[in-house]
Amino acid sequence: MSQPSTIHLKDYLPPAFLIDQVELDVDLHLENTRVVSRLHLRRNPQRPEPGLPLELHGQELTLHSIQVNGAPFSDYQLTESGITLHHLPDQAVLETQVEISPAQNTALEGLYISGGHFCTQCEAEGFRRITYYLDRPDVLARFRTRISADAARYPVLLSNGNLIEQGQLEGGRHFVCWEDPFPKPAYLFALVGGQLHAVKDQFTTLSGRKVALELWVEEENLHKGQHALTSLKKAMQWDETVYGREYDLDIYMIVAVNDFNMGAMENKGLNIFNSACVLADPKSATDRAFHRVESVVAHEYFHNWSGNRVTCRDWFQLSLKEGFTVFRDQQFSADQHSAAVERIQNVALLRTAQFAEDAGPTAHPVRPESYIEINNFYTLTIYEKGAEIVRMLAELLGWPTFRRGSDLYFERFDGQAVTIEDFVACMAEVSGQDLSQFMRWYHQAGTPQLRVERHYDPAARTFTLTLHQQTPPTPGQSDKQPLLIPVKLGLLDAQGQDLPLILKGEALGDETVIHLREASQSWVFEQLDAAPLPSLLRGFSAPVKLDYPRTDAELALQLTQDSDGFNRWEAGQKLALNAIDALIQQQQQGQDLQLHPSLVSAFAALLQDHQDPMMLAELLQLPSEAYIAEQYACVDIDAIHIARDYARKMLATRFYDAFLALYQRFDLQAPWSAEPEQLAARQLKNTCLAYLVATESEAAFTLAQQQFEQADNMTDQLAALTALAHAEDPAQGQAALRAFEQRWQQDALVMDSWFSVQVTRPYADALDRLHQLKTHPAFSMKNPNKVRALLGAFCQQNPSRFHRRDGAGYAALADAVIELNQLNPQIAARLVLPLTRHQRMDDHRKAQMKAELQRIQDQPLSPDVYEVVSKALAS
Ligand code: B3K
Ligand code: ZN
Numbered sequence: 001m002s003q004p005s006t007i008h009l010k011d012y013l014p015p016a017f018l019i020d021q022v023e024l025d026v027d028l029h030l031e032n033t034r035v036v037s038r039l040h041l042r043r044n045p046q047r048p049e050p051g052l053p054l055e056l057h058g059q060e061l062t063l064h065s066i067q068v069n070g071a072p073f074s075d076y077q078l079t080e081s082g083i084t085l086h087h088l089p090d091q092a093v094l095e096t097q098v099e100i101s102p103a104q105n106t107a108l109e110g111l112y113i114s115g116g117h118f119c120t121q122c123e124a125e126g127f128r129r130i131t132y133y134l135d136r137p138d139v140l141a142r143f144r145t146r147i148s149a150d151a152a153r154y155p156v157l158l159s160n161g162n163l164i165e166q167g168q169l170e171g172g173r174h175f176v177c178w179e180d181p182f183p184k185p186a187y188l189f190a191l192v193g194g195q196l197h198a199v200k201d202q203f204t205t206l207s208g209r210k211v212a213l214e215l216w217v218e219e220e221n222l223h224k225g226q227h228a229l230t231s232l233k234k235a236m237q238w239d240e241t242v243y244g245r246e247y248d249l250d251i252y253m254i255v256a257v258n259d260f261n262m263g264a265m266e267n268k269g270l271n272i273f274n275s276a277c278v279l280a281d282p283k284s285a286t287d288r289a290f291h292r293v294e295s296v297v298a299h300e301y302f303h304n305w306s307g308n309r310v311t312c313r314d315w316f317q318l319s320l321k322e323g324f325t326v327f328r329d330q331q332f333s334a335d336q337h338s339a340a341v342e343r344i345q346n347v348a349l350l351r352t353a354q355f356a357e358d359a360g361p362t363a364h365p366v367r368p369e370s371y372i373e374i375n376n377f378y379t380l381t382i383y384e385k386g387a388e389i390v391r392m393l394a395e396l397l398g399w400p401t402f403r404r405g406s407d408l409y410f411e412r413f414d415g416q417a418v419t420i421e422d423f424v425a426c427m428a429e430v431s432g433q434d435l436s437q438f439m440r441w442y443h444q445a446g447t448p449q450l451r452v453e454r455h456y457d458p459a460a461r462t463f464t465l466t467l468h469q470q471t472p473p474t475p476g477q478s479d480k481q482p483l484l485i486p487v488k489l490g491l492l493d494a495q496g497q498d499l500p501l502i503l504k505g506e507a508l509g510d511e512t513v514i515h516l517r518e519a520s521q522s523w524v525f526e527q528l529d530a531a532p533l534p535s536l537l538r539g540f541s542a543p544v545k546l547d548y549p550r551t552d553a554e555l556a557l558q559l560t561q562d563s564d565g566f567n568r569w570e571a572g573q574k575l576a577l578n579a580i581d582a583l584i585q586q587q588q589q590g591q592d593l594q595l596h597p598s599l600v601s602a603f604a605a606l607l608q609d610h611q612d613p614m615m616l617a618e619l620l621q622l623p624s625e626a627y628i629a630e631q632y633a634c635v636d637i638d639a640i641h642i643a644r645d646y647a648r649k650m651l652a653t654r655f656y657d658a659f660l661a662l663y664q665r666f667d668l669q670a671p672w673s674a675e676p677e678q679l680a681a682r683q684l685k686n687t688c689l690a691y692l693v694a695t696e697s698e699a700a701f702t703l704a705q706q707q708f709e710q711a712d713n714m715t716d717q718l719a720a721l722t723a724l725a726h727a728e729d730p731a732q733g734q735a736a737l738r739a740f741e742q743r744w745q746q747d748a749l750v751m752d753s754w755f756s757v758q759v760t761r762p763y764a765d766a767l768d769r770l771h772q773l774k775t776h777p778a779f780s781m782k783n784p785n786k787v788r789a790l791l792g793a794f795c796q797q798n799p800s801r802f803h804r805r806d807g808a809g810y811a812a813l814a815d816a817v818i819e820l821n822q823l824n825p826q827i828a829a830r831l832v833l834p835l836t837r838h839q840r841m842d843d844h845r846k847a848q849m850k851a852e853l854q855r856i857q858d859q860p861l862s863p864d865v866y867e868v869v870s871k872a873l874a875s
Pocket of ligand 1 (some may be wrong): 123262264266299300303322347375378804
């Protein structure tokens, strides 16, 4: 844990050597795995400076020997980050022998043990914990991997590519050999060894090739594997139809492991998944979990082209693969489900979590300029804002042209490591558009704000729309330039119908996309007999904050009539924000709370129309406390909680009968299925249940209790449990929580939900529960899912309790971060983030948060935690 150094994009240089071929020999032992690697090296023609040394990365390796071209080699130095070899010939075979200890590896990077199985995680820089290597994404090599292990304990041994050899060895050991014909960067390397069982299937590609599909799980989870395989086949077919991309190897394997730092990893031909993102059966997994499995399986599969076949030159280009792949998985999900609801949910995440990141001390451009620890940059900005940028490109070019750009990109750069400029250049080339201003989206951090002005001229029958854009300063970037912002819009008449759009005499139909390029710009719409109501930023056509004052009547019109599903929802959120803002002010001024009638009438209107139950369930959700907080320069955390809670309870009481009727109407009483009608019914029914229970009436509690006992699926069971456990009277949920624990204690994934439900209770006892649950036998600080389920859920999903005035929530988080910093720096650096968002808190809380950050900073820290905490203390 030495003083960390900063890496800069401007310092990029190609490597001194290239590696054509790697032969790895991994002899698996829990405490002392031996790794022999033979690297077939040659000097890189792009680095003609004579005599450059070879600098290999290496971390936590015990070096046993080095040979060059078969002879012992001693002209090297061990450095802090690896090994430097001098005076190498222009071509050489370098053989190193090292020892590593998977059993001691709690960072879950490199080779480690999960549930008794060997597994790996190499992105971003984990391969250097397995052997000395040029561990950078612009070095692409062919891998041949021989694995040996105890045959009884590790009967299944997997790596990338095709199985080419296997056999028995002395002493009860055995070996296998895998060969991957596709050159790849080391971050896509994977290895697995364990007592695993496969669910198998097959996929025939468009060109008729047969691909074996194998999902490797622990025996007791075999029944939870089908959904992932079904999702995989859907994704494979979708990528063929929509992007013209076929799978390339003869086998595609997925392995489920319980200890994993993130969701999943797209290793070539051998994905490794967090079991939470791949295992699902209706009894134990919610509809949300099913959806997550489908979308993560698709995401990792899509990486085979956007990431693996065409990869990143350096880690500053991370969004090249992640932004594009998130965009692709969002398109896929939109095609499988309700496109409007998918968009709403993606935007809700972006506007709470990503906008908050963009406004905080760790704000960074989608293409960062520098980092200390690259693992800290797998952020919502790189992923979600990156996806929004690709979405805008698709919007600006139109799908057919965007698709041609994508084809050109994959063809031109297949097998190469490239940059974001290379991607955008393909889009510019096929469209003939100048995208240089658009590139600012990649360089500028911060969320742009759009201010709207409107003016109707009855005499001229024209309507002038003026848009002003401005991006606030972010750390290290005070000066922001205007961006190219695509604004999709329509104009509504007094009945909410789309009016024909006429700009400069040109008829543009009902909907168009205007391109805002200047700081301020106006558009004059013609031939309008009355002032229209603009429906702006339809489908959330750009990741910006819209400052667009509208009357309650205008919002109500959009809520019920806008032809754009996203903007209907958005109008409802705005109405609710206005009503909650009024409550917050009443609360702050010590007045009695009065819910604004416009929100009540909006609910009355919504509850009358249940044509689209999935959409209705979304429309009935009040904005989250996190999103409400996003609206304020100074956040009054208590007032927000009280105001939102009041609104929720008032609506619940006022519309009790309507919610009950809807509940009964959508309580289908049919055995569970994943059909869209059933998904939607469960979603709406459980939304109603939450409102009913919010009234704290006996009848509602009984209803929840019944649902809890009778449910044949986890969606209904967990919804009922949550409703009961979040009641003000803690006794209401006690029996159900105990019964749930009894029933599910053997299922780690279900127990994660059990932990989260308790610590997200919006009452004072939530933190006590957290402290009690830390000693529960099912909890472990070594398992990232458990840490997220308990500590992550408390800090991120229970804002009023995390920010309790006495600071005990902050102290609990800091304690956990200090403990995790030693065990798993990557998880520690993620967990600490809520503590870094102190800028908009009141002075009292701000001081407490900073004091806890300082307490962390006073420890010996990993680079991961150091980077985040030092940025937060500097702001
Ligand atoms: N590429 C991986 C994420 C790796 C994170 C390393 N800290 C999963 C994904 O985005 O598909
Ligand atoms: Zn990804």
